[in-house]
Amino acid sequence: MGRPVPSLDDAALDPNQMLGAIRALTEQVPQTRLGVRAVTVEPLERRLLRYRVELDVAHPSWSVIGKVYDNRVDGQRAFDAMRRLWDGGFSARPPAGVRIPQPYRYLTDLRLLLMEDVPGKPLKTLVKRKVAGPAEMRMLAVALGKLHASALAPGVFFGVNDHLAVRCAGRHEALAQAFPDVAPQVRWIAERARELERRQGAAPTAVHGDFHLGQVHVLDDRAWILDLDPLHVGDPAYDVAMVFVMFKQLERKMHAAAYLRSLRDAFIDEYFSQGGYEIAGRIPLHVALIHLKRACKRFRYQDEDGWRDTVRRQIEEGVACMEQMDATPVLRSAWDVAALYDECPATV
Known part of the structure; x- marks a missing residue:
């Protein structure tokens, strides 16, 4: 796709x-x-x-x-x-x-x-070969933290409406009309996301916009962040949500849950080592928006067997993640963040 x-x-x-x-x-x-x-x-x-x-x-x-x-x-x-x-x-x-x-x-x-042309290997490749360890995951977290803390020229905050217009290519309403059985859920994800953005807000930072393990090359104690095309000012929780979704995809494909959970825990420990748990509290919101984005993308290209069923599952999982925004207690530790990871599905 x-x-x-x-x-x-x-x-x-x-x-x-x-x-x-x-x-x-x-x-x-x-x-x-x-x-x-x-x-x-x-x-x-x-x-x-x-x-x-x-x-x-x-x-x-x-x-x-x-x-x-x-x-x-x-x-x-x-x-x-x-x-x-x-x-x-x-x-x-x-x-x-x-x-x-x-x-x-x-x-x-x-x-x-x-x-x-930077050296090193994509972290995703090293994880698939099971040669990456907690040290590399901590480096991933340090790299993301440095990006989020970097000075970026002030710009218009990239919010939920921008996500729907750009990442969903403005297709979420067409998706709802094409799938009437999940249309209320599609519209609820979008409207609920707007409501939470208005109510909670987020301190704007530099945001990669497509951050995952394939976007970081590592070599020894060095790391390079790649593919900065979507760089913008926005909510840093989106980048963390992207990492969580990729970990869940790797869990499904690699059948190495214990190994991947150890990597996930190292990433969480390092990224939240200085606090910032209010960022973690917004992760389910952004995982839901990622599900909606990917459903819109499948609807746009229609190039996979069973894509209609996959779209429905992604919308269902988007709803489940969004519901976690009301169910999640105040997060105070890396343990709480790991528990939140388990509560927010991403199986497709």
Whole structure:
């Protein structure tokens, strides 16, 4: 399930045409200033390319990642978001082991964002291989905490209505009309979320917007946060909810509950080590909105067997999570947060 991969401009795949663009980056990368001799192009997954650069030096070890966007506006927005964090000194501030890739340049005509090729492996891959441990989960939590604490230029708060318009692509009402048996539940999730947002509020922070274990590369004691395209000012509980949903998906697919629970507990212990339990109290709200988002996405693409039944289950689980907003007591410990995780379903 997912949106189609954007088409690639032939120039982005042509080493000779990309040579000039890569040479233009050398002022930003000191080790490349002796000159660029040649470029080779390596297509990666989905919308990513790797440009391997041969330098006029003894150790030609530079490479650049290119990310292709659906349209020029989306690519410019992603580049601007990365530049705000980079120029604001995100990578230099403590903890220094948590960084983002350096954004080099956005080539508007090609819809191509050029950035640093960071080392390490996606944390999701390490978890699937069962080689990640509590230390890596604590690093994940530290990385998310640093992002949430980072200074970001003031912007309009990305709230529930934005979630419905952008992440649900404005399809929640069409979804309700197409599924009359769950239409009241779809509308209740949306309206209840608006009501809770008005009543509870949330201290705005920088929010990744699509944070999960695949968005963080780790190597030793260092971590890099990737895919900052949806970066915005909003409720940090959404990012934590995304992590919870991914843990539940991995539990279902890996059949390694004890292992994954140990990782989950390490993440919770570290992220909430300084308190912030009011954030945890809003997690069920955002898990419900994630279920609604994914139901709308399945309704949009209709490219999976049994997608109608899956949509209904996602709406049911969204309702169950939203009901936890009234049932959840005041959270005072990491133990309470782990118990909340167990009460909020995400089986599809």
